[in-house]
Amino acid sequence: MAILDRFSLRGRIALVTAGAGPQFGSSLSEGLAEAGATVITASRSLEANLEYAQKLQARGLDVHGMQLDICDSGSIRALHDSVIQRFGRLDILVNSALARNGHAGGLEDQTTDQCLRSAAGDFAGLFEICNVFLPNMVQHKKGAIINISSIYGVVSNDPGIYQGTSMKQPPTYNFVKAGMVNFTRYLACYYGKQGIRANCISPGGYFNHQPQAFLDRYCERVPVGRMLENEDIKGAVVFLASDASEYVNGHNLLVDGGWTCL
Numbered sequence: 001m002a003i004l005d006r007f008s009l010r011g012r013i014a015l016v017t018a019g020a021g022p023q024f025g026s027s028l029s030e031g032l033a034e035a036g037a038t039v040i041t042a043s044r045s046l047e048a049n050l051e052y053a054q055k056l057q058a059r060g061l062d063v064h065g066m067q068l069d070i071c072d073s074g075s076i077r078a079l080h081d082s083v084i085q086r087f088g089r090l091d092i093l094v095n096s097a098l099a100r101n102g103h104a105g106g107l108e109d110q111t112t113d114q115c116l117r118s119a120a121g122d123f124a125g126l127f128e129i130c131n132v133f134l135p136n137m138v139q140h141k142k143g144a145i146i147n148i149s150s151i152y153g154v155v156s157n158d159p160g161i162y163q164g165t166s167m168k169q170p171p172t173y174n175f176v177k178a179g180m181v182n183f184t185r186y187l188a189c190y191y192g193k194q195g196i197r198a199n200c201i202s203p204g205g206y207f208n209h210q211p212q213a214f215l216d217r218y219c220e221r222v223p224v225g226r227m228l229e230n231e232d233i234k235g236a237v238v239f240l241a242s243d244a245s246e247y248v249n250g251h252n253l254l255v256d257g258g259w260t261c262l
Ligand SMILES: NC(=O)c1ccc[n+]([C@@H]2O[C@H](COP(=O)([O-])OP(=O)(O)OC[C@H]3O[C@@H](n4cnc5c(N)ncnc54)[C@H](O)[C@@H]3O)[C@@H](O)[C@H]2O)c1
Pocket: 017, 018, 019, 020, 021, 022, 023, 024, 025, 042, 043, 044, 068, 069, 070, 071, 095, 096, 097, 098, 099, 100, 148, 149, 150, 151, 202, 203, 204, 205, 206, 207
């Protein structure tokens, strides 16, 4: 098969949690749909996902909106049942939802309860959605799981870039995102022989109208000299979802402009 054909996702069914989100979510969904996949996006607001799907359908892409609360096991199971009933199977699962329960302030601002609530929402949700969809992937002996971690799952925040701003980084984020990277390796090792590959993407900072002082320092520090943009993430997710990466398993692909090289 020609190499570009191996990147094609035609005929594949993909689910992107928080796939209608204004930042990464929508870029991930668009990338997969542009590569030919049927894409289901799901988060708490069904309306927002249906509206987003309609926008992409108007461009000729096969995108569908559904509902999901990643902190609610009943909701995860209901989504599974709807996806399997409507599309018959799932080939690609992209975990991008971030509930941020209790994600506020720095270490000194968080109580143990907030920390536990945050971990429970984001880690338990990841654990559960993988657990619920894996049997279907195992049944048809093929699947790609892609977890969206962060540079802060690999290195610490650099406190210097936040100076003079009110931005605070909750340590639970680093805890959850680092756990995600090694949970991915666990999945890769335990399900690889059953045809399932699990990989992570760890993006760098995305432009989101942050204070100018932060933007200046971030762009000065990052080797490529700019923040991450929508198109930057598409190639990574299509590669890891497609047969072009058939022998890539348990990898953490840093899409960070070289941030973690320093
Ligand atoms: N923004 C960045 O600079 C950046 C950098 C690296 C990694 N990431 C990662 O990318 C992913 C998306 O980040 P973002 O910046 O777009 O985040 P965001 O906070 O803007 O969006 C979070 C998304 O999760 C959804 N969500 C929130 N609670 C949910 C719930 N209970 N159930 C289902 N969905 C829920 C929201 O609808 C939203 O689409 C996250 O996993 C984040 O850690 C972001």
